[in-house]
Amino acid sequence: MSDNVVNLRQVTKKFGSLTAVNNADLEIERGELITLLGPSGCGKTTTLRMIAGFETPTEGVVELNGNDVSDVPPYERDIGMVFQYFALFPHMTVADNIAFGLKMKGVDQSEIDDRIEEVLEMVSLPEVGDRYPENLSGGQQQRIALARSLVVEPDVLLLDEPLSSLDKKLREEMRMEIMRLHRELNVTMVYVTHNQTEALAISDRMAVMNDGEIRQVGAPTEVYQEPAGEFVADFIGSANLVDGTITSNTDSYEIATELDVDITAGPDTSVHDGNLEDGNSVTILLRPERLSLQSGSGNGTNTLSGTLREVTYLGSSAEYFVELADGTEVQVTSPVRGTIDVSPGDEVTVSFDPDAPILLGDQ
Ligand SMILES: Nc1ncnc2c1ncn2[C@@H]1O[C@H](COP(=O)(O)OP(=O)(O)O)[C@@H](O)[C@H]1O
Ligand SMILES: [Mg+2]
Structure with a gap:
């Protein structure tokens, strides 16, 4: 029983x-x-x-x-x-x-x-x-x-x-x-x-x-x-969600996104049981605490450039709200210790490791 x-x-x-x-x-x-x-x-x-x-x-x-x-x-x-x-x-x-x-x-x-x-x-x-x-x-x-x-x-x-x-x-x-x-x-x-x-x-x-x-x-x-x-x-924790399409899945996933940027995601980032194939659509979850922020604009894989719109200090951490060129808002959370000196209106770059994205798949 x-x-x-x-x-x-x-x-x-x-x-x-x-x-x-x-x-x-x-x-x-x-x-x-x-x-x-x-x-x-x-x-x-x-x-x-x-x-x-x-x-x-x-x-x-x-x-x-x-x-x-x-x-x-x-x-x-x-x-x-x-x-x-x-x-x-x-x-x-x-x-x-x-x-x-x-x-x-x-x-x-x-x-x-x-x-x-x-x-x-x-x-x-x-x-x-x-x-x-x-x-x-x-x-x-x-x-x-x-x-x-x-x-x-x-x-x-x-x-x-x-x-x-x-x-x-x-x-x-x-x-x-x-x-x-x-x-x-x-x-x-x-x-x-x-x-x-x-x-x-x-x-x-x-x-x-x-x-x-x-x-x-x-x-x-x-x-x-x-x-x-x-x-x-989205309901549990904070979520940045980006739609994309798998373009290659050899060692890791290469993903073309609705943003003007390609994303590389490591082999273990998919929550699906089966493999994701070329051409599959995915929703990419980027948790704010897995993103990092630098001042100035940058480019390359897993790098998003935009303008800092707002900073909210929460004591032990700070939340940064970045607006990308197409208007998409991305939230970044960092520990306050070691924060960089940026103010609203500044050009900033958001970047992340290939193991940071979580691929939610098509639904
Ligand atoms: N006795 C009832 N008669 C008619 N509709 C009900 C009744 N009880 C709940 N509902 C409806 O069922 C849905 C789920 O309600 P409920 O279980 O109370 O949700 P929750 O507890 O998650 O807020 C709601 O749309 C609510 O209006
Ligand atoms: Mg209730």
């Missing part, structure tokens, strides 16, 4: 004529923290709600622990859920909020008391059992929501944008807290976010979604370094 906690098998969800999730396949391994990442409206919440049982797939099957759960209602699924907005019962104390799920399960009172104490300790709020939710800060309420869903020891914990109603500092604190709980409890987590930085930081693996479809599933480094296509390349 596979050790997957959740399997989505060709799952589609339609609301009338709108397809919210389209033919999604996803296998979630026991103990992992997987994020569903994508822009607003791409189907993340709907996917989560189908796992929880609040929505029924129009087509396809959801399996929990290897069993088709089509006929299993939400309260009989071994699942915890944390929402974007605090969903604590306002008229109950923190302790009663946490006890709710355990009472439903018929756990006896002395064990409930022990478990409440333990779980409050776990979320670093040991003293608040007798308080009411309105007397807690937003961050504390979200910790209690976490405690309430963890106390029943669910097979899988679903989190739907749990940090998005918190301010930046709290968001980072809670993110660390969730990562710590994941590490210590080893509970499988499915974490929905539209925030790529959050997803890159927190995930064992991420499933990148767009338009109801899962576009790529992989570890953060894999998705960043070998994006499956233009959408993923």
Whole structure:
């Protein structure tokens, strides 16, 4: 038997004529923290709600622990859920909020008391059992929501944008807290976010979604370094994208581009399984941090000349925006230490090694 906690098998969800999730396949391994990442409206919440049982797939099957759960209602699924907005019962104390799920399960009172104490300790709020939710800060309420869903020891914990109603500092604190709980409890987590930085930081693996479809599933480094296509390349990190056509593929790829410049890309730069042939179109991804900037104009392979339009200092790095002769904008990111002395309006040259491009292929 596979050790997957959740399997989505060709799952589609339609609301009338709108397809919210389209033919999604996803296998979630026991103990992992997987994020569903994508822009607003791409189907993340709907996917989560189908796992929880609040929505029924129009087509396809959801399996929990290897069993088709089509006929299993939400309260009989071994699942915890944390929402974007605090969903604590306002008229109950923190302790009663946490006890709710355990009472439903018929756990006896002395064990409930022990478990409440333990779980409050776990979320670093040991003293608040007798308080009411309105007397807690937003961050504390979200910790209690976490405690309430963890106390029943669910097979899988679903989190739907749990940090998005918190301010930046709290968001980072809670993110660390969730990562710590994941590490210590080893509970499988499915974490929905539209925030790529959050997803890159927190995930064992991420499933990148767009338009109801899962576009790529992989570890953060894999998705960043070998994006499956233009959408993923652009959504995760910053991307300069250039269209081109392969003109030769002997030792390395020679590519004629829409810019007035030929690009040489090393033999291992294609993310495709098969070989790229002469005449194939490709999209070339140039990550800003793989490009370097010099003052003055230059020419040659993998060299782009243009005018510096803007510099943004970000503390440890700086972003340079260069406009090429045809109007294309190229972004270059460099560490601030060792930056060169250039100002907006100056002629500059952008260059890169043959192993810097990533060839995304025709799509
Ligand atoms: N109950 C519903 N009825 C009709 N349309 C819905 C319903 N729930 C979600 N949708 C639509 O399905 C699409 C995906 O929504 P959702 O899963 O909430 O996206 P996300 O969580 O990624 O922002 C959106 O176009 C949304 O408007
Ligand atoms: Mg949502």
